[in-house]
Amino acid sequence: MNDAVLVEALRAGSADVLDTLLARFGTEIQTVAYLILRDRQDAEDVVVETLLAALAHVKDLRDPTALRPWLLRIATNRALGIRRRGVRIIHLEVVPDPGSARDATSDSATRLTLLAGVDALPARMRAAVVLRYYADLSVEEVAIALGRSPNTIKSQLQVALGHLRRDLADPPGSTVLAEARHD
Amino acid sequence: MTDDQFEMRLRRALLDEGAEFAHSIDHGLIRTRLADATAHRGQARRGLWLVAAAAVIAVIAVGAILAVAPRNSTTPGQPSPLTPSEPIATPASMDVEPGWRLALDYTGQVTTTVPKPVGVHFTMPADATRWALKVRCSGPAALVVTSEAFVHTASCADPAAVSRSVYRVITGEASGEVRLAFTGSAPTTFEVVAETTASELGDPLSLDPSPAPVGFGGNGPFAPPLVIPAEWVATSDPVNGGSGGTDTLDMDTPMFKPGPVSMVLSCFGSGSLTVALVNITDPAAASPTIAPAIGQVVHCDGSTGQVSVQLTRPSNGTENGIEVESESDNPNTDFGWSLELGQSRP
Numbered sequence: 001m002n003d004a005v006l007v008e009a010l011r012a013g014s015a016d017v018l019d020t021l022l023a024r025f026g027t028e029i030q031t032v033a034y035l036i037l038r039d040r041q042d043a044e045d046v047v048v049e050t051l052l053a054a055l056a057h058v059k060d061l062r063d064p065t066a067l068r069p070w071l072l073r074i075a076t077n078r079a080l081g082i083r084r085r086g087v088r089i090i091h092l093e094v095v096p097d098p099g100s101a102r103d104a105t106s107d108s109a110t111r112l113t114l115l116a117g118v119d120a121l122p123a124r125m126r127a128a129v130v131l132r133y134y135a136d137l138s139v140e141e142v143a144i145a146l147g148r149s150p151n152t153i154k155s156q157l158q159v160a161l162g163h164l165r166r167d168l169a170d171p172p173g174s175t176v177l178a179e180a181r182h183d
Numbered sequence: 184m185t186d187d188q189f190e191m192r193l194r195r196a197l198l199d200e201g202a203e204f205a206h207s208i209d210h211g212l213i214r215t216r217l218a219d220a221t222a223h224r225g226q227a228r229r230g231l232w233l234v235a236a237a238a239v240i241a242v243i244a245v246g247a248i249l250a251v252a253p254r255n256s257t258t259p260g261q262p263s264p265l266t267p268s269e270p271i272a273t274p275a276s277m278d279v280e281p282g283w284r285l286a287l288d289y290t291g292q293v294t295t296t297v298p299k300p301v302g303v304h305f306t307m308p309a310d311a312t313r314w315a316l317k318v319r320c321s322g323p324a325a326l327v328v329t330s331e332a333f334v335h336t337a338s339c340a341d342p343a344a345v346s347r348s349v350y351r352v353i354t355g356e357a358s359g360e361v362r363l364a365f366t367g368s369a370p371t372t373f374e375v376v377a378e379t380t381a382s383e384l385g386d387p388l389s390l391d392p393s394p395a396p397v398g399f400g401g402n403g404p405f406a407p408p409l410v411i412p413a414e415w416v417a418t419s420d421p422v423n424g425g426s427g428g429t430d431t432l433d434m435d436t437p438m439f440k441p442g443p444v445s446m447v448l449s450c451f452g453s454g455s456l457t458v459a460l461v462n463i464t465d466p467a468a469a470s471p472t473i474a475p476a477i478g479q480v481v482h483c484d485g486s487t488g489q490v491s492v493q494l495t496r497p498s499n500g501t502e503n504g505i506e507v508e509s510e511s512d513n514p515n516t517d518f519g520w521s522l523e524l525g526q527s528r529p
Contacts, residue, residue, distance in 0.1 A: 019217075026213065044213060129193070134198060
């Protein structure tokens with residue numbers, strides 16, 4: 001079933017199509033939400049809310065071929081909404097691994113540092129980075145998803161990359177986000 | 184490194200992280216939730232027609248009754264809004280609120296540093312297999328909702344703030360309690376909405392608001408909620424030292440690096456705290472690292488005690504956590520503590 005057929009089914013109000021949407025886009029939506037929120041339960045909520053919103057508001061989708069970026073746009077906005085409501089984030093400083101200094105340039109260390117840097121970015125900037133570099137949306141699509149101009153997104157990405165570069169060059173100066181949870 | 188090379192590294196880091204997460208995804212529960220939600224949409228549409236028809240009939244019937252009824256037949260007294268006198272005959276579903284909805288007014292003054300908990304008990308119909316609790320608040324306070332299964336925070340100051348629904352599949356026990364803790368300095372109103380997918384009307388849902396006693400805490404299944412009123416700081420509820428108080432902070436710390444993690448316990452009141460458990464969990468580790476802080480006693484006489492733990496291996500980037508449990512031996516009910524965690528350069 002291609003996107004146009006999926007959109008037609010959505011417009012017809014067919015709830016059955018949600019299964020297909022979940023199978024095709026669910027994992028990506030959930031992962032994008034997770035990379036923005038860093039919370040598995042919230043990411044799951046985002047998937048449910050996104051697909052239900054798609055069913056309810058499919059009339060807003062003008063171009064059926066843009067189904068995927070449209071869904072990611074909904075998901076990102078839902079994720080940012082959750083982010084705005086939540087106050088569970090505290091900042092912790094990153095410290096280098098004293099026992100593995102020689103691995104400081106390893107892929108694993110680089111990945112940890114970069115992800116820490118992404119987590120420390122402001123929410124909308126982080127969302128832009130995730131959409132651009134994980135979901136591989138174009139700058140224009142990211143701009144539409146976040147309701148900003150392409151120039152603003154370009155600028156945000158440039159700033160984000162600058163931060164991340166500095167983090168990679170000087171990991172101890174960066175910060176890490178962590179979630180505090182009372183169980 | 185060129186810009187392209189750096190972007191490639193970033194892309195690869197995100198893709199690797201995403202792939203690890205995606206590997207653990209199970210869409211079963213999401214499928215169930217979607218099915219429930221869409222089934223209810225259909226019911227709601229049919230329900231609207233039924234409600235409209237019923238309203239017309241009711242108007243006619245009421246008119247007929249008024250025409251023949253005696254004028255002094257009203258019953259004095261109203262049923263308490265907290266205890267619905269009888270089940271309301273609506274099919275239970277995730278979005279049906281009448282009959283399952285209870286508004287509670289909470290107007291207690293709360294301080295900015297000590298959360299003021301209120302317990303709300305609930306009982307679900309016997310055949311409830313899924314339920315959701317929603318808590319809404321308005322006012323300048325921050326709210327933390329805690330239960331055995333979840334914790335959620337929201338700022339009541341944002342008029343649009345509505346805590347997200349908490350959806351859980353439960354088996355067996357269909358009752359429990361949520362604790363609502365507020366930080367703020369002005370009256371705050373909150374509302375608890377409980378919804379269930381019970382297929383038949385069984386026992387009505389009961390919410391039993393019970394203001395927590397002074398010194399609320401102790402060793403029960405619900406330890407006093409920890410609140411994060413500001414970055415870096417978690418504040419416990421006043422601990423009832425007479426029965427021994429415990430509190431646990433579980434931190435998901437995806438990016439903890441090897442090195443010391445400092446915990447600063449600041450007490451108010453006087454007494455001593457014992458660090459009962461410091462547990463660092465990492466599912467990737469063959470054996471979790473246990474920090475050597477267990478048993479440390481922090482004497483609190485207005486000063487600040489400090490303990491530290493040591494992370495000995497790098498995080499796998501996903502599930503690291505630190506669990507801290509403390510006990511108080513102070514019989515005073517106004518004794519409490521705050522906790523700060525941080526990781527700094529060695």
